[in-house]
Amino acid sequence: MSRTTLDLWVGVFVAMGIAALLFLALKVASISGSDIRSPYTLSARFDNIGGLKVRAPVKSAGVLVGRVTEIRYDNEHFQAEVVFSVDGRYKFPTDTFANILTSGLLGEQYLGLDPGGEEKALAPGDVIKKTQSAVVLEKLISQFMFNKAADGEQAPAK
Amino acid sequence: MGDVFRKLGSLAISGVWQLGFIARFFVLILRYSGQSFMRLHLTIRELYFSGVLSLLIILVSGLFVGLVLGLQGYEILQRYGSSEAMGTMVALSLLRELGPVVAGLLFASRAGSAVTAEIGLMKVTEQLKAMDMMAVNPIARVVAPRFWGGVVSMPLLAALFSTMGIFGGWLIGVVFIGVDDGAFWSQMRAAVDFRYDVLNGVFKSAVFGVAVALIAVFEGYDCVPTAEGVSRAITRTVVSSALAILALDFVMTSFMFRGL
Amino acid sequence: MSEPLVRLENVRFAYGERMILRDISLSIPRGQVVAIMGGSGCGKTTLLRLIGGQERAVGGRVLVDGQDVGGLDREDLYTLRRRMGMLFQFGALFTDMTVFDNVAFPLREHTDLSPELINDLVLMKLHAVGLRGAAQLRPGELSGGMARRVALARTIALDPMLLMYDEPFTGLDPISLGVIGQLIRRLNNALGASSLIVTHDIQESLQIVDYIYFISEGRVVAEGTPDEIRNTSDPFVHQFVHAEADGPVPFHYPAGDYATALVGGAG
Known part of the structure; x- marks a missing residue:
């Protein structure tokens, strides 16, 4: 095997390998970093985040606008603090409402943003005041049972 | 009873000794790599022997693994009525585990053993000594190019393996079974993350490449210079490479996908 | 020029516990061909490895062109080895290269000569060993004698000052053996080099060398010019030259009394 044909084969091999990597990167995977451009950071405090995880999507009106970057426990307020990055193209008013929602009945949890009516937009680093915690199924059920029981107790008295 | 402990003890000591030796050899390779990069055609030649010549087995095995994954994936997923998710299953299992690991095992037995045999035979026929006497460092001239050839080939081969596997899964799912083409790809894209799945897989295969290439050149260079010694060295290359790949895979997986 | 090219002073060497060389002193004068002889396994090859710097002496000094080989670092050693x-x-x-590339190897590694010049030099070296026509063959296609001649051409590619031969006559037919012998002598004279041959082929050596050392049990036991060797009365040399089975070099490996071993072995 002479040098030139050998070089050609190696060239073909490397080109094929790089093409395969590109295929995996562009066709098979979605690049989580690239759909969020020039992000800025916001945070919100919740009483209970349920099953929310780092890298969970942040959506507004169903559109992906950012991702959760950090979750920590705030020992001053005894609340969970969720830090997330938002695409720089999108601005949200200061009275935006942050919810922890679930996609489908048993799907993953995500952070939903409901914009309010304020003129002023949230600046990078701001904390969202209005939040609603995750719906925890056990709590919901026990609440329901408690109410039922309370109803049942009252019924015979009347 | 005491005999067993004594044996275990000496086994452990020789293992540690071997590990130190291989680490020193690795440092030597890195130190003399500069010289071999100056003359790139040496490494390109080794890319041919370890990469191009492994291409066929990698592509064919990748295809078959993908076909099997497609069949098994469909069989399981259709029970839950979510056969569209088979693209996701095939892609994730290939990218995260099967691609790097199976390609690594194939690479060790195809290219690693060949490198060990070649260097071992050069040692038996005194070619390494002759080179050293001609004031040409065998580590720079013979070992380092083979090492880097393996290190560069491995991630490319693993990527080709995964690509062929996904193609195989697509063939089974979309062409033969009739899963919707759009759903197959869009579900896959939604679930597969570039950084967490693709890059981690590439990183794994690069680590396997370093491990296999290092074991292969070391066993060849360190072999007892007889016909029997070379054959033992080849066996050791395949066995230790396989163990190294599986152990490293466990360690890396537990770091990469913790809490996800 | 009176200083010899290679001088060994009271060299001792051991592989671990096993003593190979006990006390060797010898010298290779410039321009001469010197042979070192001795039975198999007496440490002749080790001597070459000491001079080449592949092993380091336990005691004594190995001087090559005034430099102590044992004290050189890797870089200086490589400079000397060129x-x-x-x-x-x-x-x-090198089995993965043609004959031509084998001979060109040291030139390509150590010089920046143009491909045309390397081509000319390689053909000249191959011509000197009579194998210019075999340039494009592979080492596997050569006979043992031809392979050794190609290796010789490769050895002289950089015009070395010192040539060392490890058993150059082993396993050759009488014609190839004569060819190699004559080449060793001719190349030494043509290059103005000095040569050291390690061998146990006494008849061939006597015809081409200037001086001979005999080594046994790690010591120089006899030395002299070929004429002195032929006419010596030294029993060791006599046994060696005339290939007698028993003599100062015993036929039997050291063992206990034969009769005792046979009779006592049963009990």
Whole structure:
């Protein structure tokens, strides 16, 4: 095997390998970093985040606008603090409402943003005041049972 | 009873000794790599022997693994009525585990053993000594190019393996079974993350490449210079490479996908 | 020029506990061909490895062109080795290259000569060993004698000052043996080099060398010019030259009394 044909084969091999990597990167995977451009950071405090995880999507009106970057426990307020990055193209008013929602009945949890009516937009680093915690199924059920029981107790008295 | 402990003890000591030796050899390779990069055609030649010549087995095995994954994936997923998710299953299992690991095992037995045999035979026929006497460092001239050839080939081969596997899964799912083409790809894209799945897989295969290439050149260079010694060295290359790949895979997986 | 090219002073060497060389002093004058002889396994090859710097002496000094080989670091050693050539027992040709590339190897590694110049030099070296026509063959296609001649051409590619031969006559037919012998002598004179041959082929050596050392049990036991050797009365040399089975070099490996071993072995 002479040098030139050998070089050609190696060239073909490397080109094929790089093409395969590109295929995996562009066709098979979605690049989580690239759909969020020039992000800025916001945070919100919740009483209970349920099953929310780092890298969970942040959506507004169903559109992906950012991702959760950090979750920590705030020992001053005894609340969970969720830090997330938002695409720089999108601005949200200061009275935006942050919810922890679930996609489908048993799907993953995500952070939903409901914009309010304020003129002023949230600046990078701001904390969202209005939040609603995750719906925890056990709590919901026990609440329901408690109410039922309370109803049942009252019924015979009347 | 005491005999067993004594044996275990000496086994452990020789293992540690071997590990130190291989680490020193690795440092030597890195130190003399500069010289071999100056003359790139040496490494390109080794890319041919370890990469191009492994291409066929990698592509064919990748295809078959993908076909099997497609069949098994469909069989399981259709029970839950979510056969569209088979693209996701095939892609994730290939990218995260099967691609790097199976390609690594194939690479060790195809290219690693060949490198060990070649260097071992050069040692038996005194070619390494002759080179050293001609004031040409065998580590720079013979070992380092083979090492880097393996290190560069491995991630490319693993990527080709995964690509062929996904193609195989697509063939089974979309062409033969009739899963919707759009759903197959869009579900896959939604679930597969570039950084967490693709890059981690590439990183794994690069680590396997370093491990296999290092074991292969070391066993060849360190072999007892007889016909029997070379054959033992080849066996050791395949066995230790396989163990190294599986152990490293466990360690890396537990770091990469913790809490996800 | 009176200072010899290679001088060994009271060299001792051991592989671990096993003593190989006990006390060796010898010298290779410039321009001469010197042979070192001795039975198999007496440490002749070790001597070459000491001079080439592949092993370090436990005691004594190995001087090559005034430099103490044992005290050199890797870089200085490689500088020195470029001026040494060693011919290995079976040639040690690079099996993945053609004959031409084998001979060109040291030139390509150590010089920046143009491809045309390298081509000319390689053909000249191959011509000197009579194998210019075999340039495009592979080492596997050569006979043992031809392989050794190619290796010789490769050894002299950089015009070394010292040529070392490890058993150059082993396993050759009488014609090839004569060819190699004559080449060793001719190349030494043509290059103005000095040569050291390690061998146990006494008849061939007596015809081409200037001086002979005999080594046994790690010591120099006899030395002299070929004429002195032929006419010596030294019993060891006599046994060696005339290939007698028993003599100062015993036929039997050291053992206990034969009769005792046979009778006592049963009990």
